Amino acid sequence: MPHAKPALLSSFNQRLDLVQPSAIRAFDNEVSAIPNILKLTLGEPDFNVPEHIKQAAVKSITDNDSHYAASNGTLAVREAAAGFLADRYGLTYDAASEIIVTVGATEGIYTVVTSLLNPGDKVLLPTPIFPLYIPVTLVGGGEPVFIDTSANDFVLSPDMLRAAIAAHGDKIKAIVLNFPSNPTGVTYNEAEVQALAEVLRETDIVVISDEIYSELTYDASHVSMAKYLPEQTILLNGVSKSHAMTGYRIGLLAGPAELVAKLGLIHQFTITTPTNSAMAAAAEALGTAAGKADTLAMKSEYQARRDFVYQTMTALGFEVPKPAGAFYIFAKIPADFTQDDVAFARDLAEKNQVAFVPGSAFGPGGEGYVRLSYAASMATLQEAMSRLTAYILAGRDD
Template sequence: MPQLTARASASQESVFARMSRLAAQRGAVNLGQGFPAGPPPAFLRAAARHAVGRTDQYTPPAGLSALRDALGADLGVDGADITVTCGATEALNVLALSLYGPGDEVLMLEPVFDVYLPQARLAGATPVTVPMRFDPQAGWAFDPGALAAAVTPRTRALLLNTPYNPTGTVFTPDELASIVALARQHDLWIISDEVYDELYFGERPVSLRTLAPERTFTVGSAGKRLEVTGWRVGWIAAPPGLSGALGGVRQVTSFCAPAPLQAAVAAALPVARQEGFYDALRREYAARRDLLAGGLRALGAAVFEPRGTYFLTALHPDWTAESLVEGAGVAVIPGEAFYARHAAPAGLLRAAFCKSTDDIHLALERLERHQRRRS
């Protein structure tokens, strides 16, 4: 019999799918995989009901024109520079296939979202990770000097996530300026994964697109913005004139995102702004973040409060993700899942607070019982 390729043979279940599977099998509270607990907003559900039966066939590979225009208006770019994808994961894959290939290197920061690495390798390129500075008191910091030192003649692109999963970091204007200067000095593409662009606490994050529009590809996600991770509607905002080339790749990946869901997102985007949906969502998530962070600290964890995303990282000397899902009935993501070349800090865990308040309370109660049993 013919054999699967090495790429297929080397694939394995992602840690996010594995922890969700274990949570379901053991009746654990799932603070691991980052999907919201509640239903999407009523205005989005109404838009979807209206679209089904009206917008049901293929759209152009670049996306429904109404959605491209709505995204252009929301992001402050020309809708012609938008490519709609099946979620941000496909957006990142289309960019990997379009921007680099065999012999190229792609710079990323570590801890790193796990999908970035295999996508670079599938494109034939080599991912090069640069560790973020980590301080048990101050938390995470980006080191521009270390990133600059990692550039070689083979470096083709910088791939960054801001707000940053898993750390919750939001890069400062000075840090972003250093990234742009580095990219221009070495003529590098910038891929800016900004799926959490509306999930921040404090000042609005600066988009790299506004600092280097000629070389920045911005990735976004309706799933993260509108609480519908399973809808799989994402997008790429490309430098002017480059979206046509992306469409050529995108049409052979999944051809088009689900048509009625594209139409629903197009209708919902302006409503989300008008109704203050994102402001309310940030207030809700700030309260849940504080609840989870305070509970974990009371149990002896060092918690690094995020400035963005709906994740927090914590250190606990006696906890592992495996022991918590098995012994406490709480699923989290182990810190080592975000490390490829360097060692993860001992005891590092990532927990999602995009869950219901009741689920967060239940998780904390289970963790407290687990702690008492072990003491």
């Protein structure tokens, strides 16, 4: 096994010293060693990929679809994506020039952030937030500016946005909006989207609109930021959550052609193009009536699970904003449990073998909360809730 020449250890990009491995993964690894642990830590749908989507991938392989595709993705999947965005959210994107197929939404995030940032640029991050945005901003030479939304039911208000803009001015290059939200499940209604768009329209801030959970809204249809602010929005989406296709690694990026042409450079230099068979599967998922029906069936299961977990945890004394989308519960630890969220999550995992992620992993405003993913079978969730109930009741007896 080779060991690195010692001098090389200090020759890396120094911005890597600013970042840590994912706190979610670190906690997940830590609790994985506990025998019989039941983990609701990762945002991973438990469903299998629907058969007709798998067959589209198989057909691509047997048809010898094995050569480099266009860098921005096959036209078939871009056309399916354009149709999907038009049909579901009333958005108009040209498949040839305004859409890039990425390796999961993750590559879209990396592509957008690194394409936009110059050293010292600031990125507004309403928190709690999907933590990946923090290291990607730092490695891209930018500075994350957190806006803690916990006092406003985890919704960024126009006033909070105006205050951040006033405080950080021209240095702000971009804002990340993610709704339905990971980790809170909160989403924004039409009036809220419109009100934020009005504030942002007065600025040159690019909106990185992460709508990866847009198909999983329970009470009302999703409203895209791109509907009200298309000229300065880069939309991120994909099939990971809507079709339980996390391992296929197919995401979408859409925006005005001039911006997409720039983003296409980093995308091309980083990944060349996604995998053909995965793109064929995504075209089937996004472009067919059967693909639409798959998501509806999964969504109704998620909704029943959400209701069960929400009711159980609320009855135990957790304060839970009722999730309107995605598949997470973000719950405030009951006041009679005085440990911080990391100690609480660790103690619960060690004593009663059920694992949630400490809320502080999601940035300011997440302290004192835990996040769990209900993208797990009802039987698993029932067992998890019974272990949680035993832990809480035992804690109250002490």
